[in-house]
Amino acid sequence: MKNIIIASTSTVHGSGYLEYILDELKTFFKNADSILFIPYARPGGISHDEYTNTVKTAFAIINKTVNGIHEFENPVEAVANAQAIFTGGGNTFVLTDQLYRNNLIEAVQKAVKNGTPYLGTSAGSNICGLTIRTTNDMPIVYPPSFNALALVPFNLNPHYLDPDNNSKHMGETRETRIKEFHGFNPQPVVGLREGSWLHVNGDSIVLKGSLTARIFEKGKTPYEVDPETELNSLK
Amino acid sequence: MKNIIIASTSTVHGSGYLEYILDELKTFFKNADSILFIPYARPGGISHDEYTNTVKTAFAIINKTVNGIHEFENPVEAVANAQAIFTGGGNTFVLTDQLYRNNLIEAVQKAVKNGTPYLGTSAGSNICGLTIRTTNDMPIVYPPSFNALALVPFNLNPHYLDPDNNSKHMGETRETRIKEFHGFNPQPVVGLREGSWLHVNGDSIVLKGSLTARIFEKGKTPYEVDPETELNSLK
Structure with missing residues (x-):
């Protein structure tokens, strides 16, 4: 049975690495003494x-x-022998490229389907979606595919940011970018705030933490969902 | 002889489409009655x-x-018959994908080398660099390559944004992203402000407009260059 935490970020402002979610992780990883960390991002x-040393300390x-x-x-x-897996954040393109080069896409999918607990933060969460086409990262390497682990039947947008109405910058808002994504892709996108x-x-x-999340479905007005909302019908 | 304008943006805050640069374009396009517009982005x-209608009006x-x-x-x-070419902004991945699908990479390179004036804004500027690996855009489609037109021997980062020291958001700053780019790529990056x-x-x-630009060279501290600076030794 799948057991996954898909977190927007490893670190919230003013707090240590993983500190905000450590109590939750104590329960989540209760049956694991050791965790396999994927630092590729x-x-x-x-x-x-x-x-890896940062993660060891945490x-x-x-x-x-x-x-x-x-x-x-x-x-x-x-991966096959891991008691638990954690993929940390960084650059989603670098991470995806390394997963393909090391033949780890199927290996991680299989482990997670067999019940190995999986924690992702940021880039490590992006890859839980169908594709990495809603990452915020810079495409600094060219991976062999944008297809990801598909552990959930939608895409993720970690570090989701609301539009800044005072900004004079002409770059696209996150919402505009996701709207453009839906010009070419059918699946929903979950905007997860830090x-x-x-x-x-x-x-x-289930959505966890104290904030709402923003859901983008093709052809619908984006909407907010509250913590504890069940999202299993989103596909 | 190459004759190119690589602009950070089509539109500055509070002004109409191309308005801020229209006087310059009058001179730049003085020998062209008609402009071929590439709206793929x-x-x-x-x-x-x-x-295209927006561009016609401007x-x-x-x-x-x-x-x-x-x-x-x-x-x-x-492209071969064009008196002048303008590639507008939007999504750099969509633009690059369409250029490859329509066999236009070589066609545009050849036209520009033969002296056809080329204007790019935003995504249309990104593709003037060696690769699109320093775009800010969301990778909503998977192009056959990240290699771009290579009209200049470096990469571009249009809509360059300085770090916001008051932000509590944990996403990477633009400068951090470009530093990560240099972990995998050797060429300089020109951060062009709007x-x-x-x-x-x-x-x-030559850098034009009233603002400085930020130059990122691998292994060096990023630095600012003033308007009218000659950048022909950057490679």
Whole structure:
């Protein structure tokens, strides 16, 4: 049975890495002593080791050990044997490219379907959707496909930002970008604000945290849903 | 001899479409009565006809006629025969995808090398660089390549935005994104603020408008350059 947390961000303003969600993760990872970390998204271009060390420090607080997938000779086996998986944020294109290069798309899908708990934040959440076509990231590498893990039947937009009505900047708002996405793609998009997450438990998909989320369905006016809303009919 | 304007935006805040740059365009397009418009980037998902009509209205003020490339049976021939070319803004992935699908990459490169004046704004400027890997746009379609027209030996970041030090949003700043780009790509990036443009004239590449531009070179601290700076050694 699928057991997934799809979080908008690893860090909320003024708080430490994963701090806002650590109580939740204690419960979520209750049956795992160790977590396999996928550091491929490399925020700020840092090394896999540096990134993994940040994650080790955060999870030590709830007594979990962490190993980076880059430490294993065979990453596909590492995923298959993992007690739990965490994919961190950074650049979604770099992450997706590395998942394909290491033959990990099917491996992660299989593990999650078999019940291995999966936590994603930011880029690690983007890849839970059908495609990465609603990422906010810069396309700094060219992955072999934009198709993602498809763990949920829609797309995600983490770090969702409301339009700033005082801005004089002429770049597109997030809402305009997602509207353009629907000119070429049929699936719904969940705009997850920082501090929000989706908890997927079997067929149930529930919005968590204290904020509403913004739902974009093709041909419909975007709308807000409250925390604890069940989103399993969204497809 | 190459004759190109690479503009950050079509429109500055509080002003009409192309209004801020229309005097410049009068000179730039002085030898052309008609302009071939490439509307493929489709801002806001509008149709090619709607987009072309906006451009027709703007250029009527300086007595230029405009035809959309989608009105021609053979777009490659349309480019070869054009007196001048304008590629408008919108989504850079959609634009790039359509350029490849219509076999226009080489056609536009050849026309520009032969001296056909080329104006790009926003997405139409992004594609003047070596690749589209520094676009701000959402990857709503998967183009066959991120390689672009390579009319200049660097990448562009139109609509360049300075970090907002008051923001509580945890998404990456533009500067961080470009730093991550340099983890995987060697070429410089020119961050063009709205209202700025580059004028390419043969081997000369000069920053125009009233604002400074921000230059990002791999391994160097980013720096500002003043209007009228010659950028022909940037590569």
